[in-house]
Amino acid sequence: MSLNAFAEKIMVIETDLGNIEISFMQDKAPLHVKAIQDLVTKGFYDGCTFHRVIPGFMIQGGDPNSKSADRSMHGTGGPGFNIKAEFNDISHKRGICSMARSQNPDSAGSQFFIVVKDSTFLDRQYTVWGQVTSGMDVADKIVAVKRDPNDNPVQRVVMKKVYLKDTKDAKEKAK
Template identity: 35%
Template sequence: MDCDRTKLTMQLKKCLLSFALLVAFIVGGCTSNGTATETSTPASVTETTSVPTEVSSPQMKDLPVLEGKATVVMTVNGAPITIEVDGTNAPITAGNFVDLVQRGVYDGLVFHRVVRTPEPFVVQGGDPQSKDPKVPPQLLGTSGFKDPKTGRERTIPLEIKPEGAKTPLYSQTFESEGVSSPPQLRHTRGAVAMARSQSPDSASSQFYFTLTDLAFLDGSYAVFGYVTNGMDVVDKIQQGDRIETAKVTQGAENLRNGGK
């Protein structure tokens, strides 16, 4: 009986910890007013191919798309982190990231959020205002990439492909749509995914590395790639460390709708 109680207590503590981390994670992805200010809300992709060439929203059609895969090398503290970006399974999310890398958006940005205790969680960065050392640390994590063409923050739809599906699910979490299968791209250690606010379509430029397997985030946040080399570098990142450079070393030709 005591053994059963101990097991139940441990399970409850684990659930509470996961919930607390999730709540903190959602808050960490907010825009300046705490919610997404610009969203796109396409319900689905009309094509049955993995690349959404025809979609229900004109705004979504204009977003960068990665057709296939690309390799990004990010340098932090003088050491490289190699990321395989998967446009086959997350074409818009991967395209957005590769486009921002090519624009030089990530160069000089700070990792403003690092959570390793009480358990390993994430290393998060990508807030454009973190390039300015005069911006107070408490404001970091509240902005995204401002598209020079529109003068507004560019956001992308939540994009998660169920395992075995032909196309991703857009603008909906698996829970809200009753999807029971796991995602094709999961939150295993070394996953790279987009941070967002409570609105599904609020991701912009902020991303995170997972420091351990985080299955409870699967189906709610969009993974778009994995660290293939340099996870030891990620493990050493501290809050306040900067991305020195981020470069596309392979697959740049797979990007369409990109810009400078």
């Protein structure tokens, strides 16, 4: 699939609490968008959980280790590659999707987070790659679940299926 075809897709995350739809910011973070879309296409995120939820801040998911019952490993996994940072001018306002990473700016892989409250202190330190276009009510439900001392939900919040679908613009162009 060409980059232009990918640019006209949105990411859908199906959970038991509802669906979250995310539009991509191809022009702001092309390497991250391509990596995420490739992972989605391969089914990488299916079965991952939102393994870190912090009320008033964000929900984080995308760790393949979160598919395991061994909670001690949640938050430590990735896809086997890192993506060079693409810090940009998009502010971390409610609904923004950004890449999680270690202290190394170029260590992002597959884990991402959605901010549920404006978090501008993150600006230009994490790569913003998308925006929730539908389902912030679902993100609000996820961030409110009971969690353990490590901010890992007590009841797993699983990404049952994650896939790409055409944007309305792409559907209009196809007519």
